[in-house]
Amino acid sequence: MTSSFSPEVFDFLKRLKQNNEREWFNEHKKEFKTIEKDVKSAYNTLFELLKTHDDVDHLKLFRIYRDVRFSKNKAPYKTHFGGSFRRTKPELRGGYYLHLAPNNESFIATGFWEPNKEDLLRMRREFEMDASMMRNIISEPKFKSVWGELQGDELKSAPRDFNKEDPAIDLIRKKQYIFTKTFTDKEVLSKDFLENVNIAFQAVRPYFDYMSEVLTTNLNGESII
Template sequence: MADALSKETLTFLTDLNKNNNREWFTCNKSRYLVVQENMVNFVDALIQEISDFDEAVLKIDAKKSIFRIYRDTRFSKDKTPYKTNFGAGLGMGKGSEIAGYYLHIEPGKSFLAGGVYQPDSSILKEIRREISVNADEFLAIINGSEFRKYFTGLSEEDKLIRVPAGFDKDDPMAEVLKLKSYIAVYNLTDREILEKDAVKKLADMFKQVKPLNDFLSAPFKKQ
């Protein structure tokens, strides 16, 4: 299928991980262009599938949604020049939406996510206020059977030790308010992403995170 992820895409990323240098990449540039096109086609098909329940994604250009493979090494101890994954921000991580979707393709480490990742402090404060005020609605979403079919909860990456300033330490949602990102993550196996119907299956996973996205975006639609 033209919109299925090719096994060669994973093979290329595996080879790149073993040969992360400019000489190798230059010699294999033609391979990169082929797998890059495969990734663009895969993401484009995913956008079309997601649009059945979230029309907002139709304004996203599949090619532009994919992050550059070239690493910025200026301020990093790791000087390897290339990323060994393909990442696509569909509303999340590209600065165009408050909440959205993200797909990460990397051999043995692929995953998808939905929600808001490390938003600016002003946005984060509004989201926390919404969660505090509408706790029952928020809990109904993340504890719902459809959501829990794929997601066990929200990522606790970089979680604060104390309740953030401006919120009561005895707030029933205190532990949730400590989060710096509000994202749900599902880890994907290589087998899952290479299946012929992967686009439909991934879109169904994203569909279950759509209510969370709507909740997180709600405060900004009121303004």
Template sequence: MSGEPHFTHALFDFFGELDLNNDREWFKDQRERYLRDVRDPIVKFITDFAPRLSGISFSFTADPRLIGGSMFRIHRDVRFSKDKSPYKTNAGIQFRHERAGDAHAPGFYLHLKPGDSGAAAGIWKPGRDELAKVRGAIAISPSRWRDATSREEFKHRWDVAGESLVRAPRGFDPEHPAIDEIKRKDFIAWASFTDDEICSPDFLDEYTDACYSVSPMVEYLTRTIGLDF
């Protein structure tokens, strides 16, 4: 369903300039621009995506609240970083599982950054227990994971991504036929979008279709760690 785009190139222009002027004084001067071109369009996108997400699963949330909602804060946590730049140079939106409260929960994600935007889905850096459950499930029945990540609608848009161990994790046979999957530290998929695609009036439809096509993988992971889908 076409209409006015949720995002415009003004969003990417803002982040491009922020990358060159990452300080509080510049951001203070550009705050109204940030609200108009970045924050408010993201809030509207989250609101409009909510009923579509319910069509995929009632267990995931699209929360438009400014604090504690689906939109990540633009402020960086610099406490343990040598880079003290105060702001992120991208926008992040996560539609996470209702029973989990952080970025490591199963979910769908949207990343907005000039020239490097995309969607992600799955579990990023799962906790020890969740990681053990997924690895164990793949070891017992590799076909279920492969079925979820080898469908044509999945391969048309998505690639399985994330970090992996160099060696087989402890307790797993290095010769297991699915050892490359078992070695994964993340169980995520990534789909790239161009700036023009993000700014298209059809992007909400495109993102919805992408989430539908990756949902079998998300369902597999969600149920494997003991959550409802």
């Protein structure tokens, strides 16, 4: 497989960070369009790799333009590329994300970033009833060697109608259930980067299979789709 991304991608993003203004960007618009085309091609390659082992139906490459309406930071452009890959709903849940940024700040993420209130409650009730399956999956040595520890924002105490002394309170308190993996610039620019990302995403499958079953059934194990 050819190199995933060219060094020019990081070079442009570094210069954009130093010159984050519309005049400079417009002067370099042609260069940006060339780089964006190459980035889209690489994300599409990863999309096809994901399809070899999962049912993904949508790739979204986020625009470089920032929404500054409600932000104190008025810089008009992002200094990274980001793209998400959606699993086919309603049967399958979860998704994949690739974040591309210079200075060793690239990463991939997977899991449940902003579950809606119904899904979040269903997860918490599952852990309240029995968290053993979840713990077995995320503590499995091969899984952990790739993804490390479960991450995500959490409440300081128990959610409403949950016991703060519950043995699974560490899982119940969470508002997000995500995993991330970081990469150096050298790793991103290596010829096997996309394949390595795909292998990492493939390793998360037991977690997704479990969560998809939870979110498509009630507490009695009956299908709700």
